Amino acid sequence: MLRSSNPILSRQDAFTPGSNQGYGQAGYGSEPQGYQGYGGAQPPTTTEGRMTFDDVITKSVITIGLVIASAALMMYGLFTEIIPHTMLFPALIVSGLVGFVTVLLVSFRRKVSPPLVLAYSVIEGVFVGALSFWFEMLYPGIVVQAVLGTFAAAGVTLAAYKIFNIRVTPKFQKIVILATIGFAVAIGLNFVLALFGINLGLRDGGTGPVSLLAVGISLLGAVLAVLNLVLDFDHIERGVAMGAPASESWRGAFGLTVTMVWLYIEILRLLSYLRR
Numbered sequence: 108m109l110r111s112s113n114p115i116l117s118r119q120d121a122f123t124p125g126s127n128q129g130y131g132q133a134g135y136g137s138e139p140q141g142y143q144g145y146g147g148a149q150p151p152t153t154t155e156g157r158m159t160f161d162d163v164i165t166k167s168v169i170t171i172g173l174v175i176a177s178a179a180l181m182m183y184g185l186f187t188e189i190i191p192h193t194m195l196f197p198a199l200i201v202s203g204l205v206g207f208v209t210v211l212l213v214s215f216r217r218k219v220s221p222p223l224v225l226a227y228s229v230i231e232g233v234f235v236g237a238l239s240f241w242f243e244m245l246y247p248g249i250v251v252q253a254v255l256g257t258f259a260a261a262g263v264t265l266a267a268y269k270i271f272n273i274r275v276t277p278k279f280q281k282i283v284i285l286a287t288i289g290f291a292v293a294i295g296l297n298f299v300l301a302l303f304g305i306n307l308g309l310r311d312g313g314t315g316p317v318s319l320l321a322v323g324i325s326l327l328g329a330v331l332a333v334l335n336l337v338l339d340f341d342h343i344e345r346g347v348a349m350g351a352p353a354s355e356s357w358r359g360a361f362g363l364t365v366t367m368v369w370l371y372i373e374i375l376r377l378l379s380y381l382r383r
Contacts, residue, residue: 156353166360177232202234219358253375275341332370
């Protein structure tokens with residue numbers, strides 16, 4: 108069974124075997140009854156349309172666009188002090204926690220909820236905007252560099268995936284999944300302890316000399332984010348090939364958005380280390 112390390116695309120109901128959402132077809136990764144391969148595939152019996160690349164692209168533009176728009180509004184409010192600077196760190200903590208809970212809600216729902224997907228985009232935009240404002244104050248111009256770097260990295264990853272015909276193997280997938288889980292646990296623990304004044308040194312948001320550990324963690328995070336993009340591309344491609352229901356395009360777009368935000372944060376931190 109092939110599953111993504113992305114918290115969204117790893118849902119068993121999404122594009123993985125064993126799911127049955129009432130669409131009259133087998134789960135993703137297994138062949139529907141009567142399936143004869145791409146040449147003689149019989150369309151699944153369902154009243155809902157099928158997932159397409161155009162659907163995923165359109166919805167990804169919407170979700171990522173909402174993240175960018177809400178982040179820009181958050182930064183504008185902080186720059187103009189419409190939002191008091193005393194609200195910066197509370198906004199970071201609250202939006203980060205609410206965004207995480209929203210990801211879990213989407214992940215554990217049997218059928219993807221577009222309103223929750225859009226809500227996540229707005230909430231995560233607030234988090235990204237507050238974090239970006241903090242780094243922009245310390246290192247002017249870094250946000251534009253990080254945005255360009257994020258889309259460049261994603262574009263290069265997609266191009267490499269298509270040009271070199273990259274295929275995800277079970278071994279590759281397991282390695283990425285285990286590494287991602289370990290990374291998430293370490294960063295989550297560091298975040299919780301930081302709230303109580305305990306710093307493990309995994310993140311460094313100051314202006315003094317940066318530790319090699321913090322640089323290494325951000326480099327690892329960026330690499331894992333890129334590898335997760337590869338898994339996301341693979342799952343979306345397979346979902347389209349297997350005729351997943353059209354509603355799953357929201358899940359695909361959501362998964363890409365989560366990974367893109369993660370990649371942006373790691374690139375932002377790496378650039379801040381280089382600027383010191």
